[in-house]
Amino acid sequence: MSRPRISTFAEYLGLERGMSPRTVEAYGRDVARFLDTAVEQGVLKTPDDPSEWPLLDGRKDLLRAHLGRLRAKNYSLRTLDRHLAAIRAFYRYLLVHGVIGNPPPNLRTGRGGREKKLPRDLTVEMLAAVLALPDVTCERGRRDRALLEMIYGLGLRLAEVVSLDLDALDFPSERIRVLGKGSRERILPLAGLARAAVEEMLADRLAPAERLDLRDGRLGRGLSGQPLFWGRPGRRIARRTVQARVAHYAGKLAGLQGVSPHTLRHSFATHLLEGGAGIRVVQELLGHRNLSTTQIYTQLDRSRLRAAFDLAHPRAKEKKRKRGK
Numbered sequence: 001m002s003r004p005r006i007s008t009f010a011e012y013l014g015l016e017r018g019m020s021p022r023t024v025e026a027y028g029r030d031v032a033r034f035l036d037t038a039v040e041q042g043v044l045k046t047p048d049d050p051s052e053w054p055l056l057d058g059r060k061d062l063l064r065a066h067l068g069r070l071r072a073k074n075y076s077l078r079t080l081d082r083h084l085a086a087i088r089a090f091y092r093y094l095l096v097h098g099v100i101g102n103p104p105p106n107l108r109t110g111r112g113g114r115e116k117k118l119p120r121d122l123t124v125e126m127l128a129a130v131l132a133l134p135d136v137t138c139e140r141g142r143r144d145r146a147l148l149e150m151i152y153g154l155g156l157r158l159a160e161v162v163s164l165d166l167d168a169l170d171f172p173s174e175r176i177r178v179l180g181k182g183s184r185e186r187i188l189p190l191a192g193l194a195r196a197a198v199e200e201m202l203a204d205r206l207a208p209a210e211r212l213d214l215r216d217g218r219l220g221r222g223l224s225g226q227p228l229f230w231g232r233p234g235r236r237i238a239r240r241t242v243q244a245r246v247a248h249y250a251g252k253l254a255g256l257q258g259v260s261p262h263t264l265r266h267s268f269a270t271h272l273l274e275g276g277a278g279i280r281v282v283q284e285l286l287g288h289r290n291l292s293t294t295q296i297y298t299q300l301d302r303s304r305l306r307a308a309f310d311l312a313h314p315r316a317k318e319k320k321r322k323r324g325k
Helices: 004-016 021-040 050-056 060-072 077-096 124-131 139-154 158-163 192-202 208-215 239-252 261-274 279-286 291-298 302-312 314-324
Strands: 175-179 185-189
Touching: 004 021, 004 077, 021 060, 021 077, 050 077, 060 077, 124 139, 124 261, 139 158, 139 192, 139 239, 139 261, 158 175, 158 239, 158 261, 185 279, 192 208, 239 261, 261 279, 279 291
Parallel strands: none
Antiparallel strands: 175 185
16 A cells, blocks of 8 residues: 555455455555545545544535546546445444444445446347348247347347237237336337247147137137247246347357347347437337436447448548548
């Protein structure tokens, strides 16, 4: 530790809290910056005098000022979280040793204290290649194709696609009823490739008369409450099976790793927005209660944003022409 004023705090972290040397060093730096802020705010005369540390007791305003100072330097929420954790540990240290009488000030860096990470998405071409991989000459391949088409084609959550029943289908109106988070129901369009894939899958399970009834909007006896997607015959498909099948086909395509059902759902939203769909429409299709949840899907990375700008904006084209002369 480069600054001896918090050497005993470092010993507390290492010996009593069992933290790694790297974490101890980082916490020491963070607390040192906090004490510097305390001097700037007039709470302490010097950061090196432990006899003044009782003055830190209950100073939530000081912690707010320190966070404001860090935000002004454009630190990420993850870094701010670490600073807060270090300061809370320092306050606990002071409390344990009788320097202060109150627990650490309760303050957060922001919503949930975490940045929302943008989920990965696949390009339209990559998705088309993945969806073409199931072997539709066999029953499992037809089921897998329907699974992929439904997740990507409708933007379904994993839990939603697993819980679908035959009752949810409304072929005459080309719609499907989906039960989302909080038991909120939404009606989604079921047409095109997704509908075709589902009908091909059901041809393996239903008698011709039952399929005709379903197409006409009538659910035959004994079919009510039956799952749309089966794992083993007669049993609803398991979540882990859906995850495994998605990862399997993504892995076959140039060894893509880390692809999940949520990747397909995110790709659905991203491709809709890129195709010109309004964010409110996408919010409704995804079943998000708050628009802020949907807005994460609008975060195009810089390279794609720059590529779109270079392609579409007349001034960018003009600049390119001048460079080419």
